[in-house]
Amino acid sequence: MGDEYFAKEFNVMEIKEDWIFDRKRSRLYYDIQTVTIFLPSDKNAAGVETPLATFKYKDLDKLFRSDPKKFIWYNPQNQAQHKNLADAFDLRLFYGRITKVANPGDADLVGMYGDKEGLMKSYQTEYELMETEHGLWEY
Template sequence: MRKIKSLAILTGLVISHMAVGQETSDNGMNPLSLRPIHESNVAYKVGLWRRVDLREKQNQPLFANNNEITKYLVEGVKSGILDAYSDDNLEERLTLDEFNERMFKRFEGGGLSQDELDAGFGTEETTSDDGWGETTSGGTDDGWGEETTTEDNSQNGTVTTTSTQAPADGYEMFANEFYLLELKEDWIFDRQRSRQYFDIQTISIKIPAEASNDGLEKNLATFKYKDLEHFFRNNPNAVWYNEANTAKHINLADAFELRLFHGRIVKKSNSLNRYLDEQYKSPKEALNKSQELEYELIEFEHNLWEF
């Protein structure tokens, strides 16, 4: 009876899937899939977004000291090997200047803009008599990023000193400051092989709220997983750090293939495109729902073949 019920649910899902459609190319394949499944064989599909906190113990092998996955992604963009996109819609590709601007962390307070410096803000003038009736002029660096200029006023016997703050107001963030990833993947049931697949579509680097210039969590860049898989395979140094046996580190591409990470579900595809914490009243309730979704996906596959 349970099997019949599960098959009835699956039939309804197939009809719904055929009506809505999915992102495919002209040949019926998803162009973002590493191992695409033809749309005629997709019996069930749901989009999942997972939050991967690289500080968690299970995820630390992806974030080993000086071997962070974010380090390789940033280097790939700066070297021109990887294409970075604004978000997981993949509609806007970032230029190198735009990517660097997103990585730039401004000091608290933001400093002064170039227009403000040109207008004279941040410039302090002091006037003093040197006591000798002599005049000097010139500029020196005081060692703190400020330039001090002494101006001679021979007619009134005074010396004017001008101090201008250097325009630098921040720094480019380090790769180990980006400890949040967001995976977008499809949970697919393949009717031909009679099994489920997790099909990763994109991986995004998030700027944590405490590191963001405005105190909000933002997207640094999004990458096609197909590009990353090829990039990792061709980079032997990009490894999942094996603490148990340092002679057997694993390439990052294999680590994702083997699901050697923990990513909490933060969004399931829905008509309003809302995250779980936007749908529920409290973070605790959203966390409980995330765990429920994990169990539901496991139970769904199990019940299809239960007699």
């Protein structure tokens, strides 16, 4: 007998993306590869977040655009600015913490540095990426 969950119970997602710099156009592109939904730790007997399902983003994008009225990103500050989920992902309206960067051991930041230092490294990586992106436009 399988467990059943409501959609509101899922509050953790992992988005894997590639950052691609086009030197000819001097532009940075974000290419989302996959979206993974996690089973929250309070719903899991083991007490840890567990990956439940992973989807290719291109498949999700096609699904979101197939019915724009059904797949909505709600904007609580402005009722006139609700968007289709595909557009919200394209506009990068989501926010999250960086948990892993490319490395030879394929380890996440917490696994490499520990809990507190891993969190600090996450913020540091975010700021370094913002500085890199900002530096692309300086001459």
